[in-house]
Amino acid sequence: MRILLLADVHGNRAALEAIREPHDICLFLGDLVDYGPDPGGCINWVKQHAHHSIRGNHDHGAAQNVDVQGVGGFRFLTACTRPPTVAALNPCQRRFLADLPTSLMLTLDGKRFLLVHATPRDPMDEYAPADPAFWAPRLAGLPVDYVCVGHTHQPYTLTVNGITVINPGSVGLSRDGNPRASYGVIDGNQTELKRIEYPVEQTVREVMASNLDPTAKQMLADIYRGGAYLGRWLKNGTAGLKSVAGEEVLARRNVPAGVESITPGDGAG
Numbered sequence: 001m002r003i004l005l006l007a008d009v010h011g012n013r014a015a016l017e018a019i020r021e022p023h024d025i026c027l028f029l030g031d032l033v034d035y036g037p038d039p040g041g042c043i044n045w046v047k048q049h050a051h052h053s054i055r056g057n058h059d060h061g062a063a064q065n066v067d068v069q070g071v072g073g074f075r076f077l078t079a080c081t082r083p084p085t086v087a088a089l090n091p092c093q094r095r096f097l098a099d100l101p102t103s104l105m106l107t108l109d110g111k112r113f114l115l116v117h118a119t120p121r122d123p124m125d126e127y128a129p130a131d132p133a134f135w136a137p138r139l140a141g142l143p144v145d146y147v148c149v150g151h152t153h154q155p156y157t158l159t160v161n162g163i164t165v166i167n168p169g170s171v172g173l174s175r176d177g178n179p180r181a182s183y184g185v186i187d188g189n190q191t192e193l194k195r196i197e198y199p200v201e202q203t204v205r206e207v208m209a210s211n212l213d214p215t216a217k218q219m220l221a222d223i224y225r226g227g228a229y230l231g232r233w234l235k236n237g238t239a240g241l242k243s244v245a246g247e248e249v250l251a252r253r254n255v256p257a258g259v260e261s262i263t264p265g266d267g268a269g
């Protein structure tokens with residue numbers, strides 16, 4: 001059985017549709033929405049193609065219309081993209097997000113799987129690095145062969161005490177310096193992390209044609225093109241740009257400078 005693992009699509013339908021990997025089962029590991037320009041299209045794709053799906057922190061936030069405050073980094077981008085994301089979804093699509101389970105245990109091909117967006121300890125928000133010492137206590141006693149996660153947008157696999165942890169990386173918003181869409185495949189005992197080119201400029205055009213905050217548009221374009229959280233945006237939507245657009249963003253949002261800075265993996269995954 002060939003199992004396709006997808007995570008962190010984030011409204012980037014061009015990236016999602018570029019994945020043409022032959023498979024028997026498709027598992028979706030959370031974060032269909034926010035950031036990207038086509039959340040509804042991504043929900044429809046997953047509803048049609050994924051056999052099992054779980055809820056990410058962004059799916060939860062959009063389903064519940066959680067208001068995000070943030071002047072920095074990915075939280076700033078979430079704050080900018082959450083309202084248009086919620087507005088773009090029909091009631092059926094929001095219900096789909098709200099009904100996704102936060103974790104799921106399955107047996108496939110004789111192997112036991114736990115699907116969870118972040119970690120078994122904190123299914124939607126904990127940031128899990130590729131560190132066996134971090135994972136060991138979180139895997140202790142779990143009656144599974146595989147734990148499949150997303151959230152960090154950093155692909156990795158590791159095996160700890162007989163359990164294989166797989167993070168396939170992000171389909172739609174890479175953060176590891178490689179702008180190609182990231183996904184994973186489990187085939188028998190083989191696990192593979194894969195990348196594929198997609199029409200990045202199509203996604204950038206859609207973002208640029210939207211009504212998003214201009215700073216958010218430029219941040220997203222940079223991330224799509226570079227596959228990373230680029231240095232000039234390192235601190236927040238204003239860092240490195242305080243003399244350009246940053247003060248404007250802070251002023252519009254009426255938030256004092258320096259209140260929040262954010263780095264990738266701070267929970268805004």
Ligand SMILES: [Fe+2]
Nearest residue numbers: 008031151269
């Ligand atoms: Fe994510």
